Amino acid sequence: MKITLIGTGYVGLVSGTCFADFGHDVTCFDKDHGKIESLEKGIIPIYEPGLEQLVAQNRERGRLRFTTDLAEALEGSEAIFIAVGTPSRRGDGHADLTFVYEATRELAPMLKKPVVVVTKSTVPVGTGDEIARILKEEGAPEGTSVASNPEFMREGAAIADFKHPDRILIGAEDERARDVLKEIYRPLFLNRAPMLFTSRRTAELTKYAANAFLATKISFINEMADLCEAVGADVQDVARGIGLDNRIGPKFLHAGPGFGGSCFPKDTLALLRTAEEAGVVNRIVTSVVEVNETRKNAMVDRVAKALGGSVEGKRVAVLGLTFKPNTDDMRDAPSIPLVKALVEQGAQVAAFDPVGMDEARKLLPDGVHYGDSAVEIVKDADALVIVTEWDEFRALDLARIKDSMRGNALIDLRNIYETQEAERAGLAYYPVGR
Known part of the structure; x- marks a missing residue:
């Protein structure tokens, strides 16, 4: 055809x-x-x-x-x-x-x-x-x-x-x-x-409903992660415990810095505008959007806490800039508000992403240093922040990373390492929801 x-x-x-x-x-x-x-x-x-x-x-x-x-x-x-x-x-x-x-x-x-x-x-x-x-x-x-x-x-x-x-x-x-x-x-x-x-209208709405539901799962597990940290539970075990229920499923139950990309942020907002024009109140999706924005903007506080309460004058290495692995898409990526806030609060930022740095340069503040590898950007860093879970970041030589750093804080926003593994390398490990 x-x-x-x-x-x-x-x-x-x-x-x-x-x-x-x-x-x-x-x-x-x-x-x-x-x-x-x-x-x-x-x-x-x-x-x-x-x-x-x-x-x-x-x-x-x-x-x-x-x-x-x-x-x-x-x-x-x-x-x-x-x-x-x-x-x-x-x-x-x-x-x-x-x-x-x-x-x-x-x-x-x-x-x-x-x-x-x-x-x-x-x-x-x-x-x-x-x-x-x-x-x-x-x-x-x-x-x-x-x-x-x-x-x-x-x-x-x-x-x-x-x-x-x-x-x-x-x-x-x-x-x-x-x-x-x-x-x-x-x-x-x-x-x-x-x-x-x-019908045509049903198909149009179904697309938005699907993305809003997946976004809801992400915001839900991120709120559970905060609760896990407050009460001493492990969000990964919580996610597995509920995800094994086939009525819920395991996908999109990974705690992290919030959702980004070309779909979820714009589609949830568009769905809310459609509901508003139709005179329908959509409280759940409204909350999903609010939770996600709050979460992305709060990630800098996690870095500051790991560094004693302030990032001013600190050197922070950021691993992963795209909104997810295996794409160069930077649209609404959680790295954007994080890096902007770090720079605004006086940190020196070095960053690396396998394919996203050309796009990142268009969106991130001037003064960010871009390196060619994880090992390069962690040199003399006070903290290392993992933002995007590219496969090549999952098996870093943590001992070598620690030896290159000035400090020892590893803020893992994707939970790709275990606490004991990081601590054996001499790193102070800060996961999400654990």
Whole structure:
């Protein structure tokens, strides 16, 4: 099937590449000439394990193309996926749908036959209705359908998630849209991936509800971590104790510095704005957002406490800057408020991340020193803070780390070490919720 992806950001590029790997004929469109030129040279603008190889394979086989010419991208297409950004709108936190509606207005008059226009971007309830209205207003052929097909990919594991999904959610109002999307995802029938058909509005809301629920689990276990510290319990054992209950499950029950990334922060805010506009009070999600913001901002207090109450004049080494491992995504990363607060309070900060430092330089304060390894940045440090649990940080030579440091505080915000292990190396160990 001929498919067009509008937008070559994270969602558009991964989705388009995976569709091509299914055997479809895929063209990815983007207005950013620099990005398209890079993609045609095999340079991938994001870090996602396995993506560079998959793009190269499908380009070589002629199934994946990139262009800045929208008319060319739409030629012969049967399904058009809109996968542009929907960032939080300044001032009110609602999803900014400017790019979604711009794309719709531009593609509508170029269509030569009825197609299925699919929102892959995360969009608020009712967006599909507005897209349908715009298509009609701008002269799209009679019979053009609009569907919602939210993505449920984890950064760092996106290809596996796309090819082996927990479910495929399709929100459509007509049989033709359902049939086209069923054909697009037919290769996944072999994996027996559940395909759930709903109304368009239900699909749009389900995406937000899923992310809000996962965010709720994170904020919940972080509050339990604080309680564990106060009463002398171990949050990791608590998480395991409740996670073994199959009604709860173990995922997203890892205490830490709070959630970040491109989805949870903006999607919880957008869900709250939707509820507000509908006149519905959503107390749980409101609390989740408040708990998370408070937690991220409080991480500097943990560092200060480990250093005797103040970070002023101290040298602090920060390991891990991205919001999670296996991505270069710095959006709403917990490292940002932590590093900013450390600098504002007079600390000297040295940082290292395996792939995220280029993005970090755009967001973190001037004066932060970036090193090429954990060993380099801990030299003469008073404290080492682990913020992101990259695999390469899980087996550090702690004795060597201690010998390089001026002080001995290890603040482990991800609980990747054991207290006895750190103490044997001569480090004062400060975990979360233990």
